[in-house]
Amino acid sequence: MKTLSLPQQPPVILVVDDDKTMRRLLRRAMEQEGYQVVEASDGEECVTAYKSIQPHIVLLDAMMPVMDGFACARALQALPGGDRTPLLMITGLDDPQSVDRAFEVGATDYVTKPIHWPVLRQRVRRLIETASLFKQLEAANLELQRLASSDGLTLLANRRRFEEYFQQQWLQMAQEQLPLSLILGDIDFFKLYNDTYGHQAGDECLKAVAAVLTLAAKQQPDLVARYGGEEFAILLPNTNAESALQVAEEIRLEIAALKIVHEPSTVSQYITMSLGVASTIPESNLNPAALISLADKALYQAKNEGRDRVSFDP
Structure with a gap:
């Protein structure tokens, strides 16, 4: 069985925020960590971009026009693989109701504004590593299931x-x-x-x-x-x-x-x-x-x- 390892290509981060300045700050911070960054300015753009690029993680603002972060999170969860992609919600809302709502719609983690950048970098890194290892474990389990149900010589079903x-x-x-x-x-x-x-x-x-x-x-x-x-x-x-x-x-x-x-x-x-x-x-x-x-x-x-x-x- 192959040893579990992290992705060799730089992970892709989808940054979603209606504030252009915030998107620029997030892009700069993530690119400094070696990540590839794709931007979206609202929830609808986020869903479209997600389908196209299949990012490793989504950094999602909660309060946006057209489709807010909560509705966007629900839409992402319904897409193929969306429920396994880490979703880090970034927002100025820090009341208990907003936090609970974020996790209810599928957020993996939650960061409030103003952003504490060292904390954000560590959380992004941890979420990407965890998701990558989880995908490799899923693949390993599928391979074990295949081996358990197939004949080793002919590769037919056993x-x-x-x-x-x-x-x-x-x-x-x-x-x-x-x-x-x-x-x-x-x-x-x-x-x-x-x-x-x-x-x-x-x-x-x-x-x-x-x-x-x-x-x-x-x-x-x-x-x-x-x-x-x-x-x-x-x-x-x-x-x-x-x-x-x-x-x-x-x-x-x-x-x-x-x-x-x-x-x-x-x-x-x-x-x-x-x-x-x-x-x-x-x-x-x-x-x-x-x-x-x-x-x-x-x-x-x-x-x-x-x-x-x-x-x-x-």
Whole structure:
């Protein structure tokens, strides 16, 4: 995992104040600290500028014409990423009601005028550092989630991810009364391939097969998973049996077209795959495992009938 670090590029500060002199003072103070500064003279300009530049922090005056700082803060909170961008409100208002209102609309911190410049510089620095570290932690957590749900070799979804997604799609398809299809595929005589060519060649074979499966499952909700050692699952939401059979046959042909030599195989001189297909319109009161059983039964039938073929269990 990467070490957390602060941004390499100078952070961008959006300064919002209707007083031109105050904006100039704030710009000068922030540029002396090495920051890039963009100015806006009211709340509407602030929202427009924010959408364009995505600043690291907003220094926002409370009392402005057109759209005051409180309304502007609410508008920023509603923008993508706005609730994670530090908002430092700068105002001459120091009564408890104004302070409470500032934090209620999303202010991260609050500084009163006349500005104590050393305090402002430290608060800006702290808010930028904290926000930067928080974003990096979010990215690290997302990466951990991805690793926990994917197969390290093929980069496909792992079995745990498949089972979670299968449950979700079963319920969704049941609610919408749409078909759900499942393909289980098994590389023929893969143990014999591993024993003959070695585990490194076996790993390369698995990755090549995974790439074919990924290309075959084209629709957005489709999921390809490594279900077991050399067994793969392709979940096809909103796909009927006829379309699922077409996908499975396309996979079978594309695997053969890889022409990965497998001399010990009794089926072909190249790697082949057997596939079982099952399809149903789910019902929320039925066990989703029934669909897996049907696909597994179809896969067994394909193997029993000579392998390198697609079988369907209605």
